[in-house]
Amino acid sequence: MEVLPQFKLHRPASLAEALETRGSLKEARYISGGTDLLANIRRGLTPTENLIELSNVAELQRFERDGDGLHIGAAVTLAVLAADAGIQQDYAVLAEAAAAVAGATHREVATIGGNLCLDTRCYFYNQSQWWRDSNDGCMKYEGEICHVVPTSKRCYAAYSGDTAPALLVLNAQIEIAGPDGSRRVPLDDLFNDDGIDYLTLKPGEMVTTIHIPAPAQGNMASSYTKLRIRESIDFPLAGVAVRVASENGKITSLDAAVTGTNSTPIRVTGCDEFIGLEFDEEQGQKLAKLVQKQTSPVQTTTTKPQYRRRAVTAMSKTLTQNLLQALST
Ligand SMILES: Cc1cc2nc3c(=O)[nH]c(=O)nc-3n(C[C@H](O)[C@H](O)[C@H](O)COP(=O)(O)OP(=O)(O)OC[C@H]3O[C@@H](n4cnc5c(N)ncnc54)[C@H](O)[C@@H]3O)c2cc1C
Numbered sequence: 340m341e342v343l344p345q346f347k348l349h350r351p352a353s354l355a356e357a358l359e360t361r362g363s364l365k366e367a368r369y370i371s372g373g374t375d376l377l378a379n380i381r382r383g384l385t386p387t388e389n390l391i392e393l394s395n396v397a398e399l400q401r402f403e404r405d406g407d408g409l410h411i412g413a414a415v416t417l418a419v420l421a422a423d424a425g426i427q428q429d430y431a432v433l434a435e436a437a438a439a440v441a442g443a444t445h446r447e448v449a450t451i452g453g454n455l456c457l458d459t460r461c462y463f464y465n466q467s468q469w470w471r472d473s474n475d476g477c478m479k480y481e482g483e484i485c486h487v488v489p490t491s492k493r494c495y496a497a498y499s500g501d502t503a504p505a506l507l508v509l510n511a512q513i514e515i516a517g518p519d520g521s522r523r524v525p526l527d528d529l530f531n532d533d534g535i536d537y538l539t540l541k542p543g544e545m546v547t548t549i550h551i552p553a554p555a556q557g558n559m560a561s562s563y564t565k566l567r568i569r570e571s572i573d574f575p576l577a578g579v580a581v582r583v584a585s586e587n588g589k590i591t592s593l594d595a596a597v598t599g600t601n602s603t604p605i606r607v608t609g610c611d612e613f614i615g616l617e618f619d620e621e622q623g624q625k626l627a628k629l630v631q632k633q634t635s636p637v638q639t640t641t642t643k644p645q646y647r648r649r650a651v652t653a654m655s656k657t658l659t660q661n662l663l664q665a666l667s668t
C-alpha cells in the first residue's frame with residue numbers, strides 16, 4: 340500500500356458547519372470512519388486535497404427509537420448497531436449484516452453512512468497504482484476500456500456493502516442533506532446502476548439519517564448471510580438479506596435483497612407471489628429463479644460469476660426456509 344498523500348482535514352462539529360465547509364471548497368470529500376476511503380486514497384484511486392470528517396457532527400450521531408421506528412445517524416458505528424439488543428431483537432437482519440462487515444477493529448470506526456456510500460469494487464480497480472498502470476487503467480479510472488466486459492460502454496464494478504440489503508428488506512428511508520436543503524427518500528433511490536457513478540447524491544450532498552419503520556406486529560423474522568473467500572474480514576462475493584412473516588404455516592410477507600452481484604444492491608421484485616402459500620420445495624425453487632433472473636455478476640473478482648450466481652440463489656432459498664422453520668417452532 341502506498342503512503343498517504345498530503346490533504347487538509349476539516350473537522351466540523353455541526354451539520355451546518357459541514358455543509359458550509361463543503362460549500363467553501365472547490366473540491367472535497369466527506370470521510371466518516373475512513374476504512375474504505377483511506378485505503379482508496381492510499382492506492383491513488385480517489386485523490387483529494389480536502390477531507391471533511393463527519394464523525395464529530397452531532398446530528399449524525401442520532402440513535403433513537405420512537406413510535407415511528409428507529410432513527411440512526413449516518414455516523415453511528417457498525418459495532419454499535421451489531422451489539423444493540425433492540426436491533427438484535429427487532430431488526431436482526433441489520434445486526435447480522437453490520438456484524439458481517441470487515442473485521443472487529445474496522446467496525447469500531449466504520450459507520451453506517453460510509454457503509455451505504457462505499458465505492459464499488461472490481462479486481463481491475465482495487466489494485467495498487469503500478470498494477471493498474473500495467474493494464475493502462477480501466478474505464479472506471481485512468482483508462483479507456485473495461486477489462487471485464489471489453490465491448491461495454493459502462494462499468495460493472497460491484498456494489499459490495501453488507502448493510503444495504505438488510506436496510507432494503509426493512510424498507511428503510513434515508514435523509515439527505517446538501518446545499519439545496521434536505522430530503523427524505525427510500526433507500527432504493529440512493530443507488531445508481533453504474534459502477535462509476537454509483538450513487539445518486541448530488542455534489543456536496545451527504546446521507547444524514549437512516550429511518551427504519553417500526554417492526555410490524557406478528558410472526559416475523561429476518562436474517563443476513565454472505566458468501567466470502569475468507570470467513571472474516573472480507574467483502575461479500577454475494578450477500579442475501581431476507582425478512583419473512585408467516586401465519587399458520589403460510590407466508591404473509593416476504594422481502595429479499597442481494598448485494599455483491601451488481602453495481603447496485605438489488606431488491607428482489609416479485610416476492611409478493613409467495614403470499615398465502617407454504618414455502619415448499621417448489622416455492623423455494625421459484626424464489627431461487629427470481630433471484631437468478633435479477634442478479635448478474637460478472638468477473639469483477641477472482642471467483643467465477645457462475646458460482647456467485649448459483650450461490651446467491653441457493654442462499655436466498657435456504658435462508659428463507661430456515662427463517663420460516665424458526666418461526667414455526
Ligand atoms: C480489509 C477490509 C475489509 C472490508 N470488508 C468489508 C465487508 O466485508 N463488507 C463491507 O460492506 N465493507 C467492507 N469494507 C469496507 C469498509 O470498511 C466498510 O464498508 C465501512 O462500513 C465503510 O464505512 P466508513 O465509515 O469507514 O466509510 P468511509 O471510508 O469514511 O467512507 C466511504 C465512502 O462513503 C462516503 N461517505 C462516508 N460517509 C458518508 C455520508 N454520511 N454521506 C455520504 N457519503 C459518505 C465517503 O466519502 C467515501 O466515499 C472493508 C474494508 C477493508 C479495508
Ligand code: SF4
Pocket residue numbers: 460461462463464477478479480484485486487488493494495496534639
Ligand atoms: S468493471 Fe470494467 S470499467 Fe469497471 S472497474 Fe472493472 S474493469 Fe474497470
